[in-house]
Amino acid sequence: MSRLLSPAPLARVAVLRVIVYLFVPVDVLLTTTWVRAHAQVPGELYVPLRIGRLLPLPTPGPWVELFQVLLVAAALAAAVAAARDVLPRVTGWLVALLYLEWMVVAMSYGKVDHDRFAFLVALFVLPSVGRAALHSRERSEAAGWALTMIALAVVATYTLAAVAKIRFGGWDWVDGATLTRAVLRRSTPLSEPLLDVPGVLHAAQYGILIMELAVAPLLLVRWRDPRVTWLLALGFLGFHLLTFSMITIIFLPHCVALLALLPLERAVQREQVPA
């Protein structure tokens, strides 16, 4: 428990806030454009999730387009607020709630993605830190908790993906043809030749499961050796880029969240790093 609340630099939280809030418009306007299109899909194709049945959330319709503008405006305001260190809680939690509803609009048509769990956690925990200036030299327990929660969510995404494979695919998931299916359905010029060498895809299934299971123990040692942090973060980013090159799926919001693992404050405190 002491690790959960061990102090971390406030400046890291400030930098991460700016990145996260600036990423929201990128996600909403450029990289996940299909969510907005749900505005035009007739209501009978809306299949509300449990959260949409428990809460009085409206059936998506033309209002979604206005909602998109609101969400982008709120995110830009939060980015400015983060950079100037004013009103971090109000602006941050507003974005978190709006983005969660945006995700409900996204996921309620028959397909639920798992690429932004850590990003959602980041949106909800970052405001809890309170004020955090970009050039602050202080560390705080609140910052430590928020950053640890994001790191745990990043790692859980891999570890629990391995658990899901064992739950749904069984212990012999590794010896199945899941990656063959993935490539057959979403091949790229890089991955298509692999269909003729199934041994590579078969080995990759072992590699993926081992990687997903190895992440959690690696997280435990990262507190002892900062080099492990870089290994983890760069390893994850490399994995997601490779996946993108093979089947054009990328966990972009997740990649943004995993920046929480890195000493981001150095980007704004370069002048004090000893030569």
Place this chain on the structure above:
Amino acid sequence: MLTDTGRRVRVALTLLLAALTLAGTLVGQDDDFPFGPFRMYSTRDDPNGTVVSTRVEAVDAAGRVRTVDERSTGLKRAEVEGQVQRFRADPALLGALSRAHDRLRPDEAPYAEVRIVELRYVLRDSRPTGEQTEQVVASWRRP
């Protein structure tokens, strides 16, 4: 420094979130978003079975066959697949896709017919044999 309450609240939230996420993975379903299982590519495909790839196609009034993607109707392939049982049970629901197309692409010719086609690739030892079959699993015609 956090107050004692601040610490307690954070520890409690951590435990709650961990419990919900773990429960979602062990017994939850997609319906439990955002705490559902991380199940992307978690199912196992038989190396000697078949792989299904679904597509939606439409025919306009001139008889031209059109590929229907997410830009045409606002529904992605995976979403159509997620609801394919509903479309099979009630093909009239494909009319809703046609209405979405009218709204999203008013410049294009409206659909006279919409159908869901399942393409099956036959695998042997995790390799596509080249053998493929196609089947229309639901279709709708504009009344």
